[in-house]
Amino acid sequence: MCGKGESEECCPVKDILARFGDKWSIYTILMLGKQEKLRFNELKAQITGVSQRMLTVTLRSLEEDGLVSRAVYPEIPPRVEYSLTPLGKSLLLQLLALADWAKLNINQILEARERYSKKTQPIS
Amino acid sequence: MCGKGESEECCPVKDILARFGDKWSIYTILMLGKQEKLRFNELKAQITGVSQRMLTVTLRSLEEDGLVSRAVYPEIPPRVEYSLTPLGKSLLLQLLALADWAKLNINQILEARERYSKKTQPIS
DNA sequence: CGGGATCCCAGAAGATACTG
DNA sequence: CAGTATCTTCTGGGATCCCG
Secondary structure: OOOOOOHHHHOHHHHHHHHHOOOOHHHHHHHHHHHOOEEHHHHHHHOOOOOHHHHHHHHHHHHHOOOEEEEEEOOOOOEEEEEEOHHHHHHHHHHHHHHHHHHHHHHHHHHHHHHHHHHHOOOO | OOOOOOHHHHOHHHHHHHHHOOOOHHHHHHHHHHHOOEEHHHHHHHOOOOOHHHHHHHHHHHHHOOOEEEEEEOOOOOEEEEEEOHHHHHHHHHHHHHHHHHHHHHHHHHHHHHHHHHHHOOOO
16 A cells, blocks of 8 residues: 555655656756767756756766666767666656656646636636 | 757746656656545555655645546545545656656666766776 | 865755634 | 544755766
């Protein structure tokens, strides 16, 4: 059962989602899913608002979980390429399904939000 | 394309996930998926570590997005029952798929983490 | 070029107390 | 019982500087 005793152990979902439930991980995975191999600054350019620090942190975390692999080429100037591991690709499939759901239902959610704001703030 | 210009608009995924990508939303949805109808304190008891404030906030947010419905019974003492809306149930399906993925791959991830920690800290 | 290290702040979230 | 209000504490994440 979930949530009765040690929620961490019995419910890996929470643990897993705690990892890529942050601001940038999912984005990063989706980007790497589109293009197979990307260099640091290519990724940074595509993820729009991300700072280099957060991208570094995110990539490290994904690497730690075995979702992303990091290839360093000892050249001058240095080159580092990131790509999804097989595990990362299998997660990608789930995220794409979730993305499809989101695209399909975004309007319903936006409508619900409007209805909600009108219900709580019938002011003016 | 995602991430080139207005990432919010072109990628509803991010927006959606920003909503239930927090600490408790997914848990809450999974709980409501199991039991159909739950009162506030029942939920609170099952979600283990959640504070009553965070549960309130989470439920409000889910209600606002039309994922959860809230039924208030004007009794003494008051009773409030929460349940998933049809939209919430459709999301539940996605989350269950994600949960399955997590359960299936949690070991690989844990192994990857161990490998990583040994790679970076060969100390002692 | 691809980061690591440090500083700092806003906002998220916990604890506690009060209320209809 | 199911919240709201307030206070405090903690953490995510931006800015900046530096280094191989």
